[in-house]
Amino acid sequence: MSAAGMKTISLDDIEALAVGAWILGTGGGGSPYLGLLNLRRLYAEGHRAQMISPLDLADDDWVAVVSNMGAPLVGQERLADSRSIARAVRMQEEINGITFRAVMSVEIGGGNGMQALMAAAHLNIPVVDADCMGRAFPEAQMTSVAIGDLKPYPCTLYDPRGIEAVVTKVPSWKWMERASRKICVEMGSIASTSKAPRTGREVKDWGIHFTTTKAIAIGRAVEAANRSHQDPIAAILDCEGGQRLFSGKIVDVERRTTEGFLRGSAVVEGSDDDRGTRLKLSFQNEWIVAWRDGEAIAMSPDLICVLDSVNGHGIGTETARYGQRVTVIALPAPAVLTSPRGLEFVGPRAFGYDLDFRSLFATPGAP
């Protein structure tokens, strides 16, 4: 593999990624801010993150799939650290006797969009321009690699006080979610994880491709529009072929936690063309279903993004509050998520809604 297929990610790209990843987080995934600070520091120290196309991987290359697991609130006191994520990757190498060619993010949405870059810059190996969700989802089995029925183990979990754990074997991805979540809670409800290693072949077949590039492009479009006083939301829709669903003001937010997840709903009262109607948004960490006057008009796995109407930045399910002026848009889901097996993992029924998935987009988004 020559270095010709590699692209150095600039600090400008990373600043844009922080904006784009938050939008693709569809309300969850935690803030990318601390990841951005880590990358600024790594870059100041001379580290650089290189990016490789998934198509340029050799079939027998090994790729580390990384994520920071846990409660965003705990992440505000135990701050994201490139050393921790790098250690979780090294643990996989030690356990499996392999050497990683590259790292990849489990989800491009939210703070985890930055973790893979932190690991890549720290370990001096490239990041793959791909992930396993194309957005953010709340549970470990909600990934393209689970849909692909790839092996779910081993998973390494690292806690900086010196606790290292490995889930060596589980019968299913759902069991991996349960077992690793329990360990994560014992570690203080935050852990750096490296999921089951993937081969280059598997990434080519089942990874969701070019999502880092996509997140950077969205971030750049938003910031360019803001600088030139254009509509940042129109810029996102142009960039991604999305649809504007609704504009208005949040008039109610209801939250509760069940089984560790933040569930609830937000109600947006329409303004301008939507005056006189309401949009209700149900969420489980991420925005899952949008209901207009009782009818489900958009649903997972299509991306429902709630954006600040003025600057186009994402609004999280934890930060939504009464009075915010928002525009709700939908972006097309990656094709693998809308396949029949994909919908079993991330369709509306996976979140407890008795709805048949109907996409807003005639042709599903590019894989």
Place this chain on the structure above:
Amino acid sequence: MKRIGIDVGGTNTDAVLIADDHVVHSVKAATTADVTSGILAALKALRENPAAAAPVDAVVIGTTHFINAVVQRRHLQKIGAIRIGMPASASLPPFCDWPGDLAALVSGETFMLEGGHDYDGRPFMPLDIGGLKAAARAIKAKGLRAVAVASSFSPLDPSCEIAAREILAEICPDVAVTLSHDLGRIGLLERENAALLNAALHDLAVTTVAAFRKAIAESGIDAPLFLTQNDGTVMQAEIATAFPVMSFASGATNSMRGAAYLSGLDDAMVVDVGGTTSDIGQLRHGFPREANTVVEVGGVRTLFRMPDLLSIGLGGGSHVEQDPVRVGPLSVGYRLTSDALVFGGDRLTATDIAVAVGLIDIGDRSRVAHLPKSLIDAALADAHRKLEGDIDRMKTEAGDVPLLAVGGGAFLVPERLAGISTIVRVDHGDCANAVGAAIAQVSGEADQVFRDLTRDEAIAAARAIAEERAMQAGADRDTLKTVDVEDMPIAYLPGNALRVRVRVAGAIAEPTIGAAA
């Protein structure tokens, strides 16, 4: 109860005497570079009025002196920073998100040690006592005179920070120590930033408060001194010396509190229309609703208790454009009295429109007699539309609420607005800041994570902590009222974890003497 309130603004220093629930007298003096001679001048002018010469129970000062020091990078000292919580968070040390110039000015030496807690109160790592002692010796050797200490999850369990203070007191007793849990909320970087800024202001706080005391003594007043805080409540001068950052945003808060007092309304929207901007906020239980977000001070992210304000480019001095008709956001600002048409200038402003239509009577009305009615109507409609939209944006409840219109440009607020039940205009609106200072109360806050409690139990537990803190700060227990309650379930934590924030406030306890902190 007689109190003097003083507001030290950028242009004017206002002083007001309030006795038995009414404004006895108010004066304005020019703010001076040294601040204190302006205060002295204002106090002298106030006391010249025989009705305001009687003994008073307290003097309360609202000042932007400390926040200005940070913004202008003046009078800051080099400090030691101690972070407890290693080996977590190692890649983001203290000052990591500060503007470079400010960090270079303030950062003396940084120490990162093991210790801290988990979200559920378990110790994260054993506290590195040896490391703390070595840090204390290094701080002493380097001659640093102020230190900030931040430990992970210290709002839940401050014991590591307290242990650090004890060790510092033993080894370098003359060093002033700021503990982050005294300032803050959950969010290590932001809470630590507040502690670092506070430590950097220590010497300035000592000299400033001493100068305030001197000015008061020189004007013949013998009464305890208080400073107003960001949230519209007061702290004793001794506490202000230890926590100067708590005064950062008191100006806007005092204005809203003063407006509430003067109108008798505790729950209302407030719009303060100035020359260049309008500030829109909401009063709840007589206090401004707070921003629950990160607030940047001089480029540093913090989580101070700041009022949630929306500032829009609309004021008495706003330019009026004619094609299409638009008011603001540009403004003639302080040049209003030379540039506006009614004052002989050639710039059409919102004030000219108001004079033309008879809303106010200032300047030379004949100079705006030629303005077409269609232009006047369209300009007023534009201003009203902006105010209506943005006031609605800041409302946090459905239904009609009253609106308090204060400030020199309040004439731009129409008599009717959608979503507003009544528009209330108050007398003495020009000294609302000083009134807000004079009437300020004492508060206490708790922000913690509770587990395995019902929502009501968790809120009651948080309230008890907040009340205890308010009494420590000098509040009278019998007058404490809950100002703000907020609860938020937390994702991915076991035990139905609930984060609860409660704030209470009450009258200054009698007698008001007694040194704390």
